[in-house]
Amino acid sequence: MPETTIAGDVNADGEFSIADVVLLQKWLLAVPDTKLADWKAADLCEDNKLNVFDMCLMRRKLVNG
Numbered sequence: 001m002p003e004t005t006i007a008g009d010v011n012a013d014g015e016f017s018i019a020d021v022v023l024l025q026k027w028l029l030a031v032p033d034t035k036l037a038d039w040k041a042a043d044l045c046e047d048n049k050l051n052v053f054d055m056c057l058m059r060r061k062l063v064n065g
């Protein structure tokens with residue numbers, strides 16, 4: 001694992017993409033067998049927990065690049 005985490009790269013595949021947003025969305029909806037490889041990467045609104053605010057920021061980040 002690289003020491004620097006890519007912001008939003010919640011599935012830890014080395015890049016931030018729509019797949020990460022989808023994964024976080026599933027996790028927030030408590031879809032069974034949804035596991036976050038690196039939940040801290042998704043904590044864009046840094047309060048040490050994941051919620052809809054982080055997903056909003058991830059979506060915005062995806063749109064804005």
Ligand SMILES: [Ca+2]
Nearest residue numbers: 009013015020
């Ligand atoms: Ca990713």
Ligand SMILES: [Ca+2]
Nearest residue numbers: 045047049054
């Ligand atoms: Ca957060």
